[in-house]
Amino acid sequence: MTMDALDLLLLTPAVLALLLALRLRTRLVRARQRLADADRLAAARARCLSLAAQELRGPGLALLAELTKEQSAAAREAGRPATIEGVAQQLLRLADDLSQFAGDPATRALHEAPNSMGPVVDAAIAAVAGQIRPARRHWQVDPALRNLTIRADRRALEGALAALLRRAARHSRDGDSVVLRYVEASETVAIVVEDEGDGLHAEDIGAEAALGGGTRGLDLGLSLARSLAAAHGGDIRLESAPGIGARAWLTLPRTRLLQAA
Numbered sequence: 001m002t003m004d005a006l007d008l009l010l011l012t013p014a015v016l017a018l019l020l021a022l023r024l025r026t027r028l029v030r031a032r033q034r035l036a037d038a039d040r041l042a043a044a045r046a047r048c049l050s051l052a053a054q055e056l057r058g059p060g061l062a063l064l065a066e067l068t069k070e071q072s073a074a075a076r077e078a079g080r081p082a083t084i085e086g087v088a089q090q091l092l093r094l095a096d097d098l099s100q101f102a103g104d105p106a107t108r109a110l111h112e113a114p115n116s117m118g119p120v121v122d123a124a125i126a127a128v129a130g131q132i133r134p135a136r137r138h139w140q141v142d143p144a145l146r147n148l149t150i151r152a153d154r155r156a157l158e159g160a161l162a163a164l165l166r167r168a169a170r171h172s173r174d175g176d177s178v179v180l181r182y183v184e185a186s187e188t189v190a191i192v193v194e195d196e197g198d199g200l201h202a203e204d205i206g207a208e209a210a211l212g213g214g215t216r217g218l219d220l221g222l223s224l225a226r227s228l229a230a231a232h233g234g235d236i237r238l239e240s241a242p243g244i245g246a247r248a249w250l251t252l253p254r255t256r257l258l259q260a261a
Contacts, residue, residue, distance in 0.1 A: 053098035060091030090131055093166075093221075110153040110231060114258050117191075118146035120154065121180060124162040128169055135174040139165075142181035145191065149259035150252065156228040160236070163225035164193040164248045171246060172197030183249075188234075189257045196245040225250070232256065 063084050125139050150157065168178045172195045179194040226236045234252040 049098045053095040056091050056095040056098065060088045060095060063088035063091070085130075085133065093127075093131060110156065112151055112153055114149050114151055115154050115157060116146075117148040117150060117182075120158050120161065121146060124158050124165055127158075127162050128165040131166065132169050135169075137169055137172060138175070138177040140177055140179045142179075145180055145182045147259070148182060148189075148257065150189070151256045151258050152232055152252070153228075156231065160225035160228045160250055161191060161193075163221040164191075164236070164250060166221055167248065168193050168195035168197065168246070171195060184257070185254065187254050188251045189254050190252070191250040193248045193250075194245060 066084055121141055125141075129137070129139075165178065165180075172178065176196050179192075181192050181194075183190045183192055222236065222238075229236050229250055229252070232252055233256075234250065237249040237251065238246065239249075240246040
């Protein structure tokens, strides 16, 4: 029997309990310190994102200020104001995404209410169409999707859907079609966005993003959309075939479906 084992046997239960308590206390102090360090890091990152959002709003608003009544008719006919406005709107949207991302949307309080998907879809399409002008997409919406009623935060649902539409527009061409439909399963309901654009290579999306296990392949807008979906108990999944197009799934628990098509 070693000396350490003998010493342990000679310890009274009270002393042994005290040693165990001191060890647990040390571990607790270290855990609290790591948690405090993580909180400080998260706060610092949030401040950086907020500052970046403020810096982006300046150029965005400055570009919008260029769209004045004094602009020549020739410039308007050439599509220049629409191009400037599209860039400005993209900057402002990115600033909004940064601000929302800095606020941790997964823990944001949701204002849930029944939402008819028709107006939600139309608002998301209008927002994206305004950002890509003068280019156009043929938005094809399944009537069954319009007839859905889903219990959710209207702003979050519209923002998540707009992020999917923005991605589809970015990876497709002027005049291409973007199709919106829905798929209902036993436990989930999914809003599906399909485009016939360039498609991303598998390594660009990444297996983790395709399976919903990470954010690789997701830009800031889609990462934010995933957080908004997660706050509703859902997720976002991407599928793609190079040269054919892509499909994005916004899935929600079926319990949020208040009225089917």
